[in-house]
Amino acid sequence: MTATAALATLALTGTAQAHTPTLNKGCDTKSGKSWFTVALKDYGNQKDNVVEVWVDGEAKPKITFKGKLDEKRYEADGSVKHTYRVKVTAYDDPNFQKNWSFDASRETEACVKTPPTTTTKPTTTTTTPATTAPEVPSSSEAPPSTTPAAPGGSAPEPPLAATGASPTWLLLSGLGLVGAGAGTLLFLRRRRSA
Template sequence: MAHNSTSRRRFGALGAFAVSGMAAAALVGMAGTASAHTPKIDAGCAEDGSWLKVELTQYNDKQANGIAVAVDGEVVLEEEFGKDFSQTWDELDPTVEHEVAVVVQAWDDPDASKGFSFEDTLTIEACVEPEPEPTLPPSSEPTQPSESPSAQPAPTPSVSDTPAPPTTSVEVEEAALAETGASIAIPLGIGAVLLAGGVVLMIVVRRRGRA
């Protein structure tokens, strides 16, 4: 097995597969060396997904063997198997590194002295750069114009605010003549009264003289 071993982990549930030393020795003696017990673990990174493959062949199936697999600290498999086992995980994120732990418990190697049982870990390096987050394009919506104040009606000019039309020279002359005529009429009226009084006085004097 060519892989990078960095740490070792134990899965408590696999303790159920261990047997006592005396019973194991007796069973191993009965089983002999016919079983090859060939484990194989491969892992790698690809653009369409990092992958992990575990193959166990020629194990002794006189009793149940056990296997547990964890990826990034999460158990993804824990079960029993017989003579052979094979499974592949090929949808791991290739943009990040993954830590994988595999524990195999062979019933005929309870203390892992023969190599049938083992605990191993490996690291799957990231091989794909994560895609940058898309940046939102600037908004193309036109900016709404601010509401203009409602048009106010123009104020109606009052009579006092309306300028008087300019006075022409003819109007000035007519006004002057009107004022002059008023000043002449007064003495003329007085003269007419005096004249009438003189006529009356003459008539009276003549009548008295005749009498």
């Protein structure tokens, strides 16, 4: 009796496990994505079955399931062609001999039009150099700090900012003022002596 019940259970299990894969592909122009779906039902539930998916050769995380795998969706940019590959290894068909385990690929064509890219020709401008001025350090460059730390632990004063002004005009202005002052003194002395 027990042997008959065991055989009946095995027979029911064998018919219930039809190992039905469903693979679909397509493109959604609203979202701009191509897509691929895999769903599996009536697979064995005694041990884990394994699903591996690659999108354009890039492996996605492995999925293990028992009995049934609800639809899994994979998406990619719809403006170019894509290759989706799925490999299902059923625990009760580890050597791919019963067609329950399989390795299949699907391709989706580009289905979303991308607007043409406009290229603008760069404009060239020529500039004539003005009078050559002495080179001045850039105001964005800070001179290296060689100031030793102040006694008492206080922070040293920051260096003066480079403003880009040339010291030459200051020197010439000062010489002009000294010359004007000397000329005024000579003029006043001659006037007194006359």
